[in-house]
Amino acid sequence: MRAAARPLAAVFLGALLAAASAARAGGVAVTVGSVLATDGGQPEFDPRLVAMKPQFDSLFRYSSYRLMKQERRVLDWGQGASFDIPGGRYLVIAPKELRDSKVSMQVMLLEGGRPLVDTSVALRDHGVLLVGGPKQLEGVLIVAIGADTE
Amino acid sequence: MAIAARAGMTCREVEKLLDLFLDGELEARTMRTVALHVTRCEPCEALLQGLERLQDVVGDTIGDAVAEVDFARFWPSIAAEVDGVQRSWRGLGGRVRALARTPLVIAAAMAAALVVSAIALWREMPAIPPPPTVVNNQVRIDTLTSDAPAVALLSESATNTTVIWISEEGRGR
Numbered sequence: 001m002r003a004a005a006r007p008l009a010a011v012f013l014g015a016l017l018a019a020a021s022a023a024r025a026g027g028v029a030v031t032v033g034s035v036l037a038t039d040g041g042q043p044e045f046d047p048r049l050v051a052m053k054p055q056f057d058s059l060f061r062y063s064s065y066r067l068m069k070q071e072r073r074v075l076d077w078g079q080g081a082s083f084d085i086p087g088g089r090y091l092v093i094a095p096k097e098l099r100d101s102k103v104s105m106q107v108m109l110l111e112g113g114r115p116l117v118d119t120s121v122a123l124r125d126h127g128v129l130l131v132g133g134p135k136q137l138e139g140v141l142i143v144a145i146g147a148d149t150e
Numbered sequence: 151m152a153i154a155a156r157a158g159m160t161c162r163e164v165e166k167l168l169d170l171f172l173d174g175e176l177e178a179r180t181m182r183t184v185a186l187h188v189t190r191c192e193p194c195e196a197l198l199q200g201l202e203r204l205q206d207v208v209g210d211t212i213g214d215a216v217a218e219v220d221f222a223r224f225w226p227s228i229a230a231e232v233d234g235v236q237r238s239w240r241g242l243g244g245r246v247r248a249l250a251r252t253p254l255v256i257a258a259a260m261a262a263a264l265v266v267s268a269i270a271l272w273r274e275m276p277a278i279p280p281p282p283t284v285v286n287n288q289v290r291i292d293t294l295t296s297d298a299p300a301v302a303l304l305s306e307s308a309t310n311t312t313v314i315w316i317s318e319e320g321r322g323r
Contacts, residue, residue: 080181
C-alpha cells in the first residue's frame with residue numbers, strides 16, 4: 001500500500017513544484033496608480049477608484065480623490081522597472097520572488113534626487129500597498145501599488 | 151568620485167546603463183544601484199532627465215507624423231478592392247438561389263436558425279453574479295528607509311491595507 005502511495009505522492013509533489021515554477025516563470029503584473037487627494041471644494045470620487053473607496057474612506061479624510069495616472073506592466077522576477085509619477089517623481093519596483101502567496105519586492109519612490117521611500121516589502125498576491133503624502137498641486141499624492149502573479 | 155563610490159558604481163558605469171534604466175531592462179539589483187546613484191549625483195541626474203526629455207520628444211514626433219498621414223487617400227483604393235469582391239459575389243448569387251430550392255438545404259437552414267435562436271436566448275439570460283471576493287492587502291515590511299523628515303505606517307483593519315505615509319511638514323522641527 002505504501003509502495004503504491006509513493007509514486008502518487010511523487011506525482012502530487014511534482015505537480016505542486018510545476019505550478020510553483022510556472023507562477024515564477026510567468027512574472028508579476030505590477031499596477032501603479034497615482035491618485036490626487038484634495039480637501040475643500042465639491043466632494044468628488046473618481047469612479048475608476050471605486051474598488052478602493054472603503055479603504056480610502058477609512059484611512060484618509062480628504063474630500064476628493066482623482067486618478068491622475070495608471071500604468072500596468074508585466075515584470076520578470078528580478079527585473080526592475082521605473083514608473084513615472086506626477087510631479088517629476090518616479091517609482092522603481094523590482095519584484096524578487098513569490099513565496100507563500102506573497103510577492104516580495106523592492107520599492108523606491110524618488111523625488112528630485114532623493115529617495116522618499118526605499119522599502120523591501122512582501123505583499124499578498126493580488127494585494128495593494130499605498131504610499132502617500134508627497135505634496136502635489138493643491139493636495140497630496142497617494143500611490144497605489146498592486147501586484148498580481150499570472 | 152566619493153559620491154560614485156558610495157553608490158557602488160562610477161558615473162561612467164551609470165551613464166552606460168541609463169538607456170536600459172529608462173526602458174526598465176536592468177536586473178533588479180543594478181536598477182536599484184543606478185537609481186540610488188542618480189538620486190545622489192547631480193550630473194547623472196541631469197543626464198537622465200535629458201534622456202527622458204529626448205524620449206518624450208521622439209514619442210511626440212512619431213505621434214505627430216502619424217497624425218499627419220492623410221488617410222483619405224486610402225479610401226479610393228479600398229473602394230476599388232471592395233467593388234471587385236462584390237462583382238465575384240454576384241456570380242455566386244444564382245447558384246445559391248438554385249440550391250435553396252432543394253428540401254435538404256431548407257431543413258438544414260431551419261436547423262441552423264433554431265441553433266442561432268437558442269444561443270441568442272442563452273446569452274440573454276442573466277449572468278450569475280460572482281461570489282464576493284475578500285480583499286486582503288496584508289503587507290510585511292522587511293526594511294524601510296526614507297529621506298523625508300517623517301514617515302508613518304497606517305493600517306486599515308477591514309482589508310489590512312497598509313499606507314506608508316511621508317510627511318514633509320516635520321522639516322526643520
